[in-house]
Amino acid sequence: xEIHELMVILGPTATGKTALAVKAARALNAEIVSxxxxxxxxxxxxxxxxxxxxxxxxxxxxxxxxxxxLNPGETYNTFQFKADATEVIREIGSRNKLPLVCGGTGLxxxxxxxxxxxxxxxxxxxxxxxxxxxxxxVLARQIEVLGGTLSNEDKANRHRLIRKLEVLLFSEExxxxxxxxxxxxxxxxxxxxxxxIIRRRITDRLIIRLEHGMVEEVKSLLDDGVSxxxxxxxxxxxxxxxxxxxxxxxxxxxxxQLETAIHQFAKRQSxxxxxxxxxxxxxxxxxxxxxxxxxxxxxxxxxxxxxxx
RNA sequence: GGCGUCGUAGCUCAGUAGGUAGAGCAGCGGACUGAAAAUCCGUGUGUCACUGGUUCAAUUCCAGUCGAUGCCA
Numbered sequence: 001x002e003i004h005e006l007m008v009i010l011g012p013t014a015t016g017k018t019a020l021a022v023k024a025a026r027a028l029n030a031e032i033v034s035x036x037x038x039x040x041x042x043x044x045x046x047x048x049x050x051x052x053x054x055x056x057x058x059x060x061x062x063x064x065x066x067x068x069x070l071n072p073g074e075t076y077n078t079f080q081f082k083a084d085a086t087e088v089i090r091e092i093g094s095r096n097k098l099p100l101v102c103g104g105t106g107l108x109x110x111x112x113x114x115x116x117x118x119x120x121x122x123x124x125x126x127x128x129x130x131x132x133x134x135x136x137x138v139l140a141r142q143i144e145v146l147g148g149t150l151s152n153e154d155k156a157n158r159h160r161l162i163r164k165l166e167v168l169l170f171s172e173e174x175x176x177x178x179x180x181x182x183x184x185x186x187x188x189x190x191x192x193x194x195x196x197i198i199r200r201r202i203t204d205r206l207i208i209r210l211e212h213g214m215v216e217e218v219k220s221l222l223d224d225g226v227s228x229x230x231x232x233x234x235x236x237x238x239x240x241x242x243x244x245x246x247x248x249x250x251x252x253x254x255x256x257q258l259e260t261a262i263h264q265f266a267k268r269q270s271x272x273x274x275x276x277x278x279x280x281x282x283x284x285x286x287x288x289x290x291x292x293x294x295x296x297x298x299x300x301x302x303x304x305x306x307x308x309x
Numbered sequence: 310g311g312c313g314u315c316g317u318a319g320c321u322c323a324g325u326a327g328g329u330a331g332a333g334c335a336g337c338g339g340a341c342u343g344a345a346a347a348u349c350c351g352u353g354u355g356u357c358a359c360u361g362g363u364u365c366a367a368u369u370c371c372a373g374u375c376g377a378u379g380c381c382a
Contacts, residue, residue, distance in 0.1 A: 013346080038346055048346085079343035107345050116342045123343060153340050157349040160341075167343090235346040260335070265346055271339065 004184045006089065008101045010035075010109055011191035012269040013262065014201040015288050018054050020191065021102035022062050023292055024299055028100070031063040031092045033085055035103030035112075038234060039067045040076055043221060046214045047237030049205070065092075072226045079118050082111045086179050106272025113188070113281055115180050121170035131162050139165055187303045188281060190273055191295075193288035195266075202262045206255070209237070218242050236261055 007030065009021045021032050032055070034040075038048045045051075055062045065088045070076060085108070089099040101109060110116070131139065139161040140150055146168040154160050193201075218241040222228065231242040237258065244254035277283055284302050286295050 036346090037344090075344075077343045078345075082342095105345065107341070111342070114342085118343055121343080151340075151350085153348095153350045155349090157341085159344065159348045163343070233344065233347065237346080239346085262346080263335095267337085268346090272341085272345090275339090275341085 004093070004182075006099055006101065006181070006183050006186050008109060008113070008186070008188040009191070010102070010106075010188065010273060010283070011104060011288070012193075012198055012266040012273075013049075013104055014198055014205055014266065015191040015193050016292075017102055017104065017191060018051075020286075020292055020295055021100055022055055022057065023296055025062040025098075025100050026059055027296060027300070028098050030098035030100040031065065033088050033092070033099055033101045034064060034066045035081070035085070035101050035105050035108040036067070037076070037081070037105045037108060040070050041072050041074075042068050042070065043072050043217075043224075044234075044238070046209050046212055046217045047241070049209075072221055072224075073230050078107055078111050078116075081108045082116060082118075083179065085112055086181055089181060104269055106269060106276065110272070110276055110279075110281075112181065113183075113186070113276070114279065119167040119171040121167045121172075124166055124170055127166055127169065128162060131165065136161055143168060185303075188283045189299060189302075190283040190285050191288045192285040195270075197289070198266050199263050202266060203259055206259055206262065210255075215241055215245070219245055236265060 007024070007028070009017055009024065011017050024030065025032055036048070038044055039050045041048075050067065052064075052068070055064050066081075066084060085101070089101075089112075092099040101112065103109065136156060136158060139158075140155050143150060143161065143165050146165075148164055148168050150161075150164070154164070214237060218231065218238060221231065221238075222242065222245060228242050228246060231238040233239075240249075240254050240258035240261065243249050244251060249257070273283060284298075286298055
């Protein structure tokens with residue numbers, strides 16, 4: 001069964017995406033597909049702002065997908081996300097419900113909407129182990145020898161250098177089979193707030209998260225044997241709190257550096273959404289400062305949903 | 310009260326042997342196709358505290374004022 005209709009709610013962190021998505025899902029008989037690269041993990045709750053009770057607040061429970069389905073320490077990536085989300089979205093559609101993608105991971109959302117096709121090269125762990133000992137200029141030279149091109153940004157970007165070389169070395173010529181969604185009606189909504197307000201909300205929220213046991217959450221992950229390296233690679237809360245717990249920084253330093261890092265993250269998210277618009281995705285921006293009722297009215301009058309309910 | 314030190318970008322500070330100034334961080338913009346809350350790139354004009362003086366020319370020297378700080382009373 002083909003997908004006919006898809007809705008998306010996106011926005012930077014701390015703009016109230018989930019609460020709005022739950023309301024929209026009720027009104028439109030939808031199910032939520034999370035596009036959040038960190039809420040996929042069990043046990044990462046306070047630091048990711050994961051609150052599963054939100055999906056049942058104020059009415060019947062709204063089904064959600066792609067949250068809480070991996071254990072900490074497991075790896076995941078955009079390629080996996082696109083495959084998983086495609087399958088889930090298709091399945092929701094087959095039950096004649098509306099799939100509602102909600103999240104702040106720009107790359108994940110774009111991979112779906114722009115139907116990314118990925119190289120057939122899987123991660124090559126042996127290659128990556130070797131590549132660890134090569135510095136950037138060596139990687140860049142090899143890429144150029146193999147006919148790859150690099151932008152200035154790429155030349156200093158280790159992750160990208162390694163993947164590019166991996167693709168050049170290991171992709172196979174045969175066309176990668178890929179699953180694409182046929183989206184006939186797409187409604188993308190973005191929640192918009194002045195940067196200043198986002199920053200204030202982030203700071204307030206950080207204080208609350210710390211009061212609600214964020215440090216203890218990270219500590220218990222470490223106690224359960226989750227590697228500090230993995231936590232560090234997650235960034236933000238898990239990075240800075242685990243560094244604090246390892247006594248690499250004071251509580252004050254942890255707080256202020258983390259605060260700054262989240263502010264910067266929100267900015268990077270906005271850059272993603274602007275890029276999506278430049279690439280042709282129409283985003284209907286919702287004023288984040290009005291209440292959810294008004295936001296819902298905007299959603300309802302912006303699009304007409306006639307085949308769900 | 311006396312003596313000294315300091316007052317330069319949002320913050321911490323450098324500097325100008327007199328020709329109106331520069332780093333780190335923050336901020337801002339951007340990149341992104343198998344780690345994306347990751348990773349990376351670009352971007353620095355500000356009454357050089359205020360008021361006078363010396364000088365062709367003062368943020369730089371001198372005096373005073375205000376503010377901060379230290380020591381002595």
